Amino acid sequence: xxxxxxxxxxxxxxYSEIRDDTRKRQRYYDGFxxxxxxxxxxxxxxxxxxxxxxxxxKYIVDxxxxxxxxxxxxxxxxxxxxxxxxxxxxxxxxQAIDAEHLKDSILKGYSVELHSFEDGKIVIRQYDAxxxxxxxxxxxxxxxxxxxxxxxxxxYYNDVLLTEDLNIMVVYTDSDIxxxxxxxxxxxxxxxxxxxxxxxxxxxxxxxxxxxxAIIGQQDLxxxxxxxxxxxxxxxxxxxLALVGADWSLYGDEDxxxxxxxxxxxxNRLVHLRDEGTAFFIERKVSKDSxxxxxxxxxxxxxxxxxxxxxxxxxxxxxNTSGIALKLKFMPLxxxxxxxxKYFEESLEARIDLINIILSRLGMEELFGYKIVWLFNIPESxxxxxxxxxxxxxxxxxxILSLINNVDDPxxxxxxxxxxxxxIKFNTGSGSSLNVIGSNENVINS
Numbered sequence: 001x002x003x004x005x006x007x008x009x010x011x012x013x014x015y016s017e018i019r020d021d022t023r024k025r026q027r028y029y030d031g032f033x034x035x036x037x038x039x040x041x042x043x044x045x046x047x048x049x050x051x052x053x054x055x056x057x058k059y060i061v062d063x064x065x066x067x068x069x070x071x072x073x074x075x076x077x078x079x080x081x082x083x084x085x086x087x088x089x090x091x092x093x094x095q096a097i098d099a100e101h102l103k104d105s106i107l108k109g110y111s112v113e114l115h116s117f118e119d120g121k122i123v124i125r126q127y128d129a130x131x132x133x134x135x136x137x138x139x140x141x142x143x144x145x146x147x148x149x150x151x152x153x154x155x156y157y158n159d160v161l162l163t164e165d166l167n168i169m170v171v172y173t174d175s176d177i178x179x180x181x182x183x184x185x186x187x188x189x190x191x192x193x194x195x196x197x198x199x200x201x202x203x204x205x206x207x208x209x210x211x212x213x214a215i216i217g218q219q220d221l222x223x224x225x226x227x228x229x230x231x232x233x234x235x236x237x238x239x240x241l242a243l244v245g246a247d248w249s250l251y252g253d254e255d256x257x258x259x260x261x262x263x264x265x266x267x268n269r270l271v272h273l274r275d276e277g278t279a280f281f282i283e284r285k286v287s288k289d290s291x292x293x294x295x296x297x298x299x300x301x302x303x304x305x306x307x308x309x310x311x312x313x314x315x316x317x318x319x320n321t322s323g324i325a326l327k328l329k330f331m332p333l334x335x336x337x338x339x340x341x342k343y344f345e346e347s348l349e350a351r352i353d354l355i356n357i358i359l360s361r362l363g364m365e366e367l368f369g370y371k372i373v374w375l376f377n378i379p380e381s382x383x384x385x386x387x388x389x390x391x392x393x394x395x396x397x398x399x400i401l402s403l404i405n406n407v408d409d410p411x412x413x414x415x416x417x418x419x420x421x422x423x424i425k426f427n428t429g430s431g432s433s434l435n436v437i438g439s440n441e442n443v444i445n446s
Contacts, residue, residue: 002178002188003144008171012146015133022108022130025211028057028219029107035223052227056219056299057107057211060306065103067330068337070377073098073348075370088355092124100126101201102344109209112145113199114172115354122358124351134200145172145198172196192361199354201347203340210340215305222298225291245277307332337376345372 003011027033036051072095088094097113104111112127112134127147135144148169153162169180174195179186191197203210265271271279303310309329327334349372356366398414 002176003171003173005180005183005185008144008146008169008178008180011135011144012133012148012169018109019130019133021209022128025057025107025209025216026128026130028211028216029055029061031055031058033057033223034220035227053223054226056222056302056306057215060215060302060308061103061107061211063308063333064106064337064340065099067333067377068340068374069095069099069102071375074373075352075367076373088122088124091121094124097124097126101347102203102340104129105201105203105344106210106340108211109202109204110207111201113201113351114147115193115197115199115351115358117358117362122355132198134198142196142198142200143174145196146170147172172198193354193357195354195357197354199347199350202343204343210306210336212305215302218298218302218305222295222302225295225298241279243271243273243277243279245274246271246279304332307336309333334376341374345374348372 031053033053033055035053101111101113108129110129112129112132114125114127116123116125131147131149133146133148134142135146137143146169148167151157151162151166151168153164153166155162157166157168167182169183171178171180174193176188176190178188200207259267273279299310302308352367352370356368359366398410
């Protein structure tokens with residue numbers, strides 16, 4: 001079902017505010033925040049003001065991405081074997097795409113993935129959400145996706161070097177793909193997917209950015225105070241010198257060479273004062289302790305709203321902390337990430353559904369009965385980690401032992417564990433009565 005051009009334009013225009021919002025968040029993540037521009041001080045002349053950015057936005061987002069997706073997402077069958085579709089994973093660099101999806105979903109609310117079949121291969125591409133507009137029906141099914149962007153001159157498009165800027169629009173429906181260039185219709189192509197070949201990744205139901213306006217407001221306030229503090233230091237370094245009772249007759253306003261009295265003082269580093277005279281610098285009396293207190297409070301607010309962890313607060317002066325303390329510190333992030341995971345997995349399942357459609361059209365084996373295995377990379381005690389995510393289903397005993405810092409030889413430790421376990425199992429006649437982790441023999445003997 002093709003969509004007329006004016007309707008496609010309407011869909012894309014309806015996302016104008018969302019598009020501005022996603023671009024602003026990307027700008028903040030990249031460090032180009034309002035403190036660097038006049039927009040944060042529209043009524044002031046700040047050309048000579050200090051403008052510095054301490055980028056908590058990037059810190060929070062990267063902490064979630066590192067915590068959630070450092071360990072690659074795997075798709076296992078009922079026997080806990082990895083599904084054999086490495087070509088799709090490797091050819092499309094899926095692990096990197098997943099990291100970008102997660103980053104953009106947390107930062108902007110959603111991320112877009114486009115599927116196509118090119119040169120006999122499934123091709124998956126990740127796109128910036130700001131270049132897309134989406135239209136759903138009343139059941140929540142994606143019915144139309146509109147992609148639009150401007151390609152600058154001297155770039156290549158369809159193997160042609162552009163001599164001027166080119167605006168393109170591509171409209172995807174459940175039956176065809178329509179192309180426009182500079183608002184002119186180019187062509188419409190039918191496709192065999194049966195659905196819009198786009199997967200939308202998100203971390204919450206409403207595709208709202210987790211990096212809220214409140215967090216951005218605190219980020220702006222921190223930057224402003226930090227910049228003002230730097231300005232105060234620079235002011236004191238180059239503060240005004242007050243002279244009371246100076247013997248100005250020794251200097252004069254200006255000599256025959258045009259050198260002023262002030263220049264003589266600076267050159268000679270000497271001031272002549274009368275008996276009652278004095279000299280002092282005019283300094284601003286601002287408490288550095290109060291500034292540090294305010295900055296720390298703002299930082300705490302940002303971390304609290306972002307459910308993130310300040311690493312300096314964790315390790316303190318010693319550089320280490322207990323597993324229980326780590327778990328407590330990371331609990332808000334862990335809980336929030338668990339919520340993100342549920343919605344992100346829906347998108348991962350939608351990706352597999354779309355891959356299955358292409359595989360079925362090609363007469364190839366589809367992926368059914370799979371289990372998504374996603375292990376968070378949280379630095380907590382290994383016992384709590386094993387119990388929390390039941391990693392014995394997907395990891396060998398040796399791999400589990402390698403996660404424990406004071407186990408120097410995981411292979412030997414795993415061998416001793418198997419010998420002890422088999423001995424107990426032989427003596428009791430059954431291993432089922434033992435309260436041990438990993439009673440599945442396929443896992444134990446791996």
